[in-house]
Amino acid sequence: KxxxxxxxxxxxxxxxxxIETPDHDATMAELSPDHLATILKVYRExxxxxxxxxxxxxxxxxxxxxxxxxxxxxxxxSQIMATPTTPRTxxxxxxxxxxxxxxxxxxxxxxxxxxxFQAGERLVVVDPFFVTHCPxxxxxxxxxxxxxxxxxxxxxTTDDDMLYKLALHLxxxxxxxxxxxxxxxxxxxxxxxxxxxxxPQRKHYWETLEVDWHWxxxxxxxxxxxxxFEWGTGFYINPTPPEEAARFLREVEL
Amino acid sequence: KxxxxxxxxxxxxxxxxxIETPDHDATMAELSPDHLATILKVYRExxxxxxxxxxxxxxxxxxxxxxxxxxxxxxxxSQIMATPTTPRTxxxxxxxxxxxxxxxxxxxxxxxxxxxFQAGERLVVVDPFFVTHCPxxxxxxxxxxxxxxxxxxxxxTTDDDMLYKLALHLxxxxxxxxxxxxxxxxxxxxxxxxxxxxxPQRKHYWETLEVDWHWxxxxxxxxxxxxxFEWGTGFYINPTPPEEAARFLREVEL
Numbered sequence: 001k002x003x004x005x006x007x008x009x010x011x012x013x014x015x016x017x018x019i020e021t022p023d024h025d026a027t028m029a030e031l032s033p034d035h036l037a038t039i040l041k042v043y044r045e046x047x048x049x050x051x052x053x054x055x056x057x058x059x060x061x062x063x064x065x066x067x068x069x070x071x072x073x074x075x076x077x078s079q080i081m082a083t084p085t086t087p088r089t090x091x092x093x094x095x096x097x098x099x100x101x102x103x104x105x106x107x108x109x110x111x112x113x114x115x116x117f118q119a120g121e122r123l124v125v126v127d128p129f130f131v132t133h134c135p136x137x138x139x140x141x142x143x144x145x146x147x148x149x150x151x152x153x154x155x156x157t158t159d160d161d162m163l164y165k166l167a168l169h170l171x172x173x174x175x176x177x178x179x180x181x182x183x184x185x186x187x188x189x190x191x192x193x194x195x196x197x198x199x200p201q202r203k204h205y206w207e208t209l210e211v212d213w214h215w216x217x218x219x220x221x222x223x224x225x226x227x228x229f230e231w232g233t234g235f236y237i238n239p240t241p242p243e244e245a246a247r248f249l250r251e252v253e254l
Numbered sequence: 255k256x257x258x259x260x261x262x263x264x265x266x267x268x269x270x271x272x273i274e275t276p277d278h279d280a281t282m283a284e285l286s287p288d289h290l291a292t293i294l295k296v297y298r299e300x301x302x303x304x305x306x307x308x309x310x311x312x313x314x315x316x317x318x319x320x321x322x323x324x325x326x327x328x329x330x331x332s333q334i335m336a337t338p339t340t341p342r343t344x345x346x347x348x349x350x351x352x353x354x355x356x357x358x359x360x361x362x363x364x365x366x367x368x369x370x371f372q373a374g375e376r377l378v379v380v381d382p383f384f385v386t387h388c389p390x391x392x393x394x395x396x397x398x399x400x401x402x403x404x405x406x407x408x409x410x411t412t413d414d415d416m417l418y419k420l421a422l423h424l425x426x427x428x429x430x431x432x433x434x435x436x437x438x439x440x441x442x443x444x445x446x447x448x449x450x451x452x453x454p455q456r457k458h459y460w461e462t463l464e465v466d467w468h469w470x471x472x473x474x475x476x477x478x479x480x481x482x483f484e485w486g487t488g489f490y491i492n493p494t495p496p497e498e499a500a501r502f503l504r505e506v507e508l
Contacts (some may be wrong), residue, residue, distance in 0.1 A: 062482030070481020079482070087487030187482040220485060227324020228316030228333070228441040231474060233341030 012055050014082040017073075018042055024075050027183070028065070029174035036167035037160070039078070043190065044163065046080055047156040051195045056082040058090060058194045061155075066185025069222045086194045086206070093191065094206060094213060101212035109214030110151055121243045124176065124250055129162065130169040132219075134242035134249070141224060141240035142181060142249065146173060146217040153213040155192035170217070172254075177221060180252045185222040191215060266309050268336040271327075272296055278329050281437070282319070283428035290421035291414075293332070297444065298417065300334055301410040305449045310336040312344060312448045315409075320439025323476045340448045340460070347445065348460060348467060355466035363468030364405055375497045378430065378504055383416065384423040386473075388496035388503070395478060395494035396435060396503065400427060400471040407467040409446035424471075426508075431475060434506045439476040445469060 020039050021031060028036065043061045050059050063078040064071040071077075086094070100108035116122055116133045124144055125132045132146040146169065152158070158166065177186065192215040194206050230236055274293050275285060282290065297315045304313050317332040318325040325331075340348070354362035370376055370387045378398055379386045386400040400423070406412070412420065431440065446469040448460050484490055 060483070060486045062486050064481045068479060070479040070484075081483055081487075083487065083489070087489055089486060089488035092488075187485055189482055189486040191486075218485075225322060225324040226480065227318045228443055229314065229335055230324075231441055231472075232314045232316050232343060232443040232445075233335075233337065234343035234346075235337070235341055 012084050014050055014053070014056060014059075014080070016046060016080040018046070018078045018080065020076040020078060026076055027174075027178070028063070028076055029171060029178050031171075033164065033167045033171055036171055037164040040158075040163040040166055040170075041160065043078070043080070044156050044158060047192070050080070050082050051156075053082070054195075055084055056195060058083050058086045059192075060087065060090075061190040061192075063186075063188045065187070066222070069185035069187050069220075071185070090191065090194070094194070094209070097212045097214075098208060101208065107151055107212055107214050109147060109216065113147055113149065122246045124246050125169060125172050127165070127169055129165045132169070132173045134246040136242060138238055138240075138242040138245070139236035140220050140222070141238055142177065142184075142221045142245045143238075143242070144173060144177070144219040144249075146170065146219065147214060148216075151214055153193045153209045153211075153215060155190055155215040173219065175254055176249045176252055177219065179254060180249050181221055181223060187218075187220045187222065189218045189220075191218060266338050268304055268307070268310060268313075268334070270300060270334040272300075272332045272334065274330040274332060281330055281428075281432070282317070283425060283432050285425070287418065287421045287425055290425055291418040294412075294417040294420055294424075295414065297332070297334070298410050298412060301446070304334070304336050305410075307336070308449075309338055310449060312337050312340045313446075314341065314344075315444040315446075317440075317442045319441070320476070323439035323441050323474075325439070344445065344448070348448070348463070351466045351468070352462060355462065361405055361466055361468050363401060363470065367401055367403065376500045378500050379423060379426050381419070381423055383419045386423070386427045388500040390496060392492055392494075392496045392499070393490035394474050394476070395492055396431065396438075396475045396499045397492075397496070398427060398431070398473040398503075400424065400473065401468060402470075405468055407447045407463045407465075407469060409444055409469040427473065429508055430503045430506050431473065433508060434503050435475055435477060441472075441474045441476065443472045443474075445472060 018039065020028060021035065047059045047061065050056055059080060059082045061078065061080050097108045104111070113131060122133045122136065123131065124134060129149060130146060131149055132144050135143060135145050177184065193209045193213050272293065274282060275289065301313045301315065304310055313334060313336045315332065315334050351362045358365070367385060376387045376390065377385065378388060383403060384400060385403055386398050389397060389399050431438070447463045447467050
């Protein structure tokens with residue numbers, strides 16, 4: 001095997017579509033907690049399996065629901081894309097978390113959750129295991145981030161019992177979103193650790209993830225359009241303060 | 255005046271809407287070259303005037319055309335947003351151009367244009383003063399970048415005669431886009447130098463723009479949706495190779 005064989009970005013990857021239900025009209029929020037837990041287990045198993053291919057640096061699990069969110073298939077599904085490099089957006093986030101840890105010796109996401117529990121006003125759904133809140137600097141109206149309350153850098157290490165608890169939590173979050181916003185188009189994205197933790201190939205390449213990274217799910221309702229200002233600046237205009245969005249999501253009658 | 259008074263990001267800015275024509279139904283591509291040149295002069299005059307406010311670091315001129323491109327007003331218009339910081343997207347681009355210059359002692363955009371003239375296959379509209387091409391790594395189908403062929407870092411230094419030539423060029427580009435894609439929603443963005451060139455306030459803050467930056471206009475037809483993969487990675491899936499897009503745009507009958 002040639003030295004450096006995997007150091008160049010190769011034109012390889014994987015793309016998988018997970019069909020979530022045989023029922024053409026069912027949405028993820030309507031599935032039973034058991035069913036939803038099975039989908040989460042499929043995510044975990046596929047991540048673990050794809051990590052056996054050492055050409056793949058990152059495995060992104062995401063969902064496009066509704067045409068404005070980029071879905072080309074109406075039947076409820078999610079997707080996995082594995083890339084031969086850590087994606088740019090993730091790399092920036094991983095590096096920021098690493099920098100925070102260097103400075104504070106604390107996980108930035110644990111710090112954010114501490115602050116959010118103190119403030120309270122941006123919390124949406126809280127249980128003993130998971131918390132969903134509208135981020136302080138939300139890019140989109142009703143943007144939500146879901147974190148495990150116990151520090152964990154890797155979604156794929158979540159056990160069956162905890163995935164069932166996650167299913168219960170996620171179902172409540174999606175039901176609140178659907179009720180509050182009339183079942184909007186949305187994207188969700190699992191931000192978990194890159195695959196290299198398990199197969200370190202380069203020195204200093206995301207070696208500290210276990211302490212400084214904290215997996216989470218971003219849920220992005222697509223009710224406004226990204227326009228010229230956003231493309232030109234990388235800054236986002238959000239007409240709905242996260243405190244109002246969170247209150248509305250908390251108070252909606254299910 | 256306190257030292258460092260302008261070093262913190264302040265909650266200030268400016269937002270102006272330029273009504274391009276009294277005719278409610280006219281689109282930019284249908285306006286006469288003289289009329290279009292007047293709009294470009296308004297951009298220039300407003301940029302020059304806003305630069306008198308030293309709190310404003312960057313002045314972004316852009317256009318959202320059509321609801322999927324984020325337009326909330328159907329009447330043909332463009333916008334100016336001035337921000338108290340150099341926008342993130344621009345800062346990354348400015349820094350990359352600076353890095354290239356440090357390495358090569360050449361403007362990266364002049365280098366790109368040289369390569370594009372050699373390759374030829376991604377060129378869309380060429381005249382002695384301006385060139386529009388579909389970038390090699392286009393993020394969107396039919397994405398186009400328009401550059402002045404003579405190195406110039408600042409749109410606002412363009413004289414009336416050259417703005418008229420730009421109007422002729424831009425009109426042809428927009429007409430080709432409209433004919434090829436059935437008048438799609440689109441954004442355009444003028445990427446020009448930050449305001450600080452004229453009022454340096456900090457050492458080493460974009461001091462080298464005159465040599466390493468080259469203003470240009472990005473034209474982004476919005477015919478595909480940005481979905482989970484793009485949000486999660488910062489990578490763009492573009493189903494249309496720029497060579498095909500450019501050929502189609504060149505060959506369309508006007």
